[in-house]
Amino acid sequence: MKTIKTDICVIGSGSGGLSVAAGAVQMGARVVLIEKGEMGGDCLNSGCVPSKALLHGAASGMSFPEAMTHVRQTISAIAPHDSQERFEGLGCTVIREAARFTSPKSVVAGDHSIKARRFVIATGSRPFVPPIPGLSDVPYLTNETLWDLSECPSHLLVLGGGPIGMEMAQAFVRFGAEVTVIEAGCVLAREDEEAAAVVKQALISEGVRFLERAEVTQVVGQGGALTLTLSNGQRISGSHLLVATGRRANAEELGLEHADVDCTRDGIRTGANLRTSNRRIYALGDVLADHPRFTHVAGYQAGVAIRGLLFGLSARLREDHIPHATYTDPELAQVGLTEAEARQVHGDKLEVVRTEFSGNDRAIATGRAGPGFIKLMVVKSRPVGATIVGPEAGELIALWSLAISTKLKMSRIAGMIAPYPTLAELNKRVTSAYFTPRLFDNRKLKRVVQAIQRLVP
Numbered sequence: 001m002k003t004i005k006t007d008i009c010v011i012g013s014g015s016g017g018l019s020v021a022a023g024a025v026q027m028g029a030r031v032v033l034i035e036k037g038e039m040g041g042d043c044l045n046s047g048c049v050p051s052k053a054l055l056h057g058a059a060s061g062m063s064f065p066e067a068m069t070h071v072r073q074t075i076s077a078i079a080p081h082d083s084q085e086r087f088e089g090l091g092c093t094v095i096r097e098a099a100r101f102t103s104p105k106s107v108v109a110g111d112h113s114i115k116a117r118r119f120v121i122a123t124g125s126r127p128f129v130p131p132i133p134g135l136s137d138v139p140y141l142t143n144e145t146l147w148d149l150s151e152c153p154s155h156l157l158v159l160g161g162g163p164i165g166m167e168m169a170q171a172f173v174r175f176g177a178e179v180t181v182i183e184a185g186c187v188l189a190r191e192d193e194e195a196a197a198v199v200k201q202a203l204i205s206e207g208v209r210f211l212e213r214a215e216v217t218q219v220v221g222q223g224g225a226l227t228l229t230l231s232n233g234q235r236i237s238g239s240h241l242l243v244a245t246g247r248r249a250n251a252e253e254l255g256l257e258h259a260d261v262d263c264t265r266d267g268i269r270t271g272a273n274l275r276t277s278n279r280r281i282y283a284l285g286d287v288l289a290d291h292p293r294f295t296h297v298a299g300y301q302a303g304v305a306i307r308g309l310l311f312g313l314s315a316r317l318r319e320d321h322i323p324h325a326t327y328t329d330p331e332l333a334q335v336g337l338t339e340a341e342a343r344q345v346h347g348d349k350l351e352v353v354r355t356e357f358s359g360n361d362r363a364i365a366t367g368r369a370g371p372g373f374i375k376l377m378v379v380k381s382r383p384v385g386a387t388i389v390g391p392e393a394g395e396l397i398a399l400w401s402l403a404i405s406t407k408l409k410m411s412r413i414a415g416m417i418a419p420y421p422t423l424a425e426l427n428k429r430v431t432s433a434y435f436t437p438r439l440f441d442n443r444k445l446k447r448v449v450q451a452i453q454r455l456v457p
């Protein structure tokens with residue numbers, strides 16, 4: 001067994017682990033990075049990158065095989081950035097083995113024993129597969145196996161109407177598959193209800209069938225012919241089944257019991273400084289319990305952890321300005337509070353203003369003026385949340401993350417000028433919606449203007 005002593009040992013080379021390793025090594029720390037699978041983790045290999053590449057293929061009229069080639073080419077184009085070679089070039093020691101704690105200060109990976117001053121657990125998550133009778137006996141797809149398909153399914157059954165289920169439902173219906181989404185509750189249930197309804201309606205109009213509040217009690221069949229039975233006796237048959245019913249943290253195999261790290265079934269718990277119950281060990285990204293699971297969140301958490309790891313600063317996480325987007329067409333993006341949440345927190349102090357994509361010249365000129373809107377939640381002249389459903393919602397939401405993180409007043413945002421004609425004008429337009437009644441329905445202001453008009457020559 002070879003022993004390595006280091007400053008920081010990072011377990012997992014996904015979005016979170018790579019960000020910590022790159023930052024720490026370039027600022028002078030000795031870093032060991034351990035990865036048991038593909039460098040780049042879920043986002044690059046089986047998550048964001050392939051799913052967005054597939055959606056692009058579906059939107060731009062590629063055939064399914066062409067789109068799958070585009071998926072592979074996209075991964076290959078991005079992979080060098082996350083590669084072992086790049087990280088070794090930066091100065092990290094990269095070990096391609098599964099890591100396991102043997103004590104609060106040491107980890108074993110293959111024939112290496114790593115003793116580190118600090119550890120970072122960034123082992124991510126895997127698909128949660130619900131314990132439905134028969135499911136484990138049939139061939140089903142998850143986000144880990146979907147990318148091996150060589151032909152488009154004739155009828156794809158999608159279990160779960162969260163972001164994975166909705167994005168993939170739209171991609172596959174556009175490739176010509178029949179698609180049925182079976183959802184235990186309501187689709188996109190964590191989103192603003194009105195915005196989620198716009199996305200759902202768009203998918204319905206493209207041919208996706210939805211069964212909501214549906215409890216699957218049994219799955220039978222074989223490859224190419226699967227049947228789900230619901231609690232109401234209804235049966236739905238399809239050629240393939242995609243299970244997209246949430247995530248489970250990758251924490252069980254880490255030997256956390258030897259490391260004094262508290263962990264629940266939902267994942268590892270930390271304080272806002274990302275330290276676990278063992279102060280030498282940090283955790284971040286999808287392996288955490290009760291945190292949003294997104295690539296940009298793992299990246300943001302890496303920045304917070306680095307301040308503690310390298311400088312001993314007690315940086316703390318903030319979550320009110322973290323946006324997310326679902327890349328259906330139309331896209332749905334959210335930052336801060338939804339209208340329902342803001343109403344609960346702020347009651348009568350809440351003002352909600354909105355503007356529609358149908359009034360935007362660029363949206364009209366480019367044939368994208370379908371149903372869609374920006375809704376802004378404002379309290380004491382500062383935005384506390386924004387919901388956008390429409391084209392490029394994921395791009396448009398960034399401004400509102402900045403506005404919330406810096407507590408910008410609406411008057412400051414109204415000072416922004418967006419070039420004409422852009423979708424970005426919608427962000428300006430929604431601030432006008434806030435000021436319009438204050439300016440145009442203001443009797444006092446009208447009297448002042450009239451008085452000045454009488455006085456000025």
Ligand SMILES: Cc1cc2nc3c(=O)[nH]c(=O)nc-3n(C[C@H](O)[C@H](O)[C@H](O)COP(=O)(O)OP(=O)(O)OC[C@H]3O[C@@H](n4cnc5c(N)ncnc54)[C@H](O)[C@@H]3O)c2cc1C
Pocket residue numbers: 011012013014015016017034035036037038039040041042043044046047048049051052097098099100122123124125143164250253254284285286287293294295296297298327
């Ligand atoms: C289909 C899909 C689409 C998604 N789309 C988006 C999107 O559009 N935008 C977005 O922001 N997020 C998206 N996500 C979420 C995003 O992929 C995750 O939030 C992100 O990858 C989490 O990063 P991470 O570093 O925490 O974990 P991961 O990327 O999962 O990396 C963890 C790494 O740790 C390794 N590992 C695990 N255990 C061990 C061990 N014992 N020893 C050594 N290595 C180990 C794993 O092999 C893996 O490489 C999507 C997810 C899925 C599934």
Ligand SMILES: NC(=O)c1ccc[n+]([C@@H]2O[C@H](COP(=O)([O-])OP(=O)(O)OC[C@H]3O[C@@H](n4cnc5c(N)ncnc54)[C@H](O)[C@@H]3O)[C@@H](O)[C@H]2O)c1
Pocket residue numbers: 130159160161162163164165167182183184185186187188189214215216244245246247292293294324325326327
């Ligand atoms: N655009 C993006 O940023 C993006 C895209 C895809 C995934 N992701 C990330 O990946 C995570 C996982 O995505 P997801 O869609 O799998 O999870 P999710 O938890 O967001 O949604 C899962 C859905 O499955 C339903 N469900 C659970 N058990 C069920 C059952 N037995 N039968 C029917 N429905 C059932 C739930 O009610 C829920 O609506 C997301 O939370 C997100 O963090 C992000």
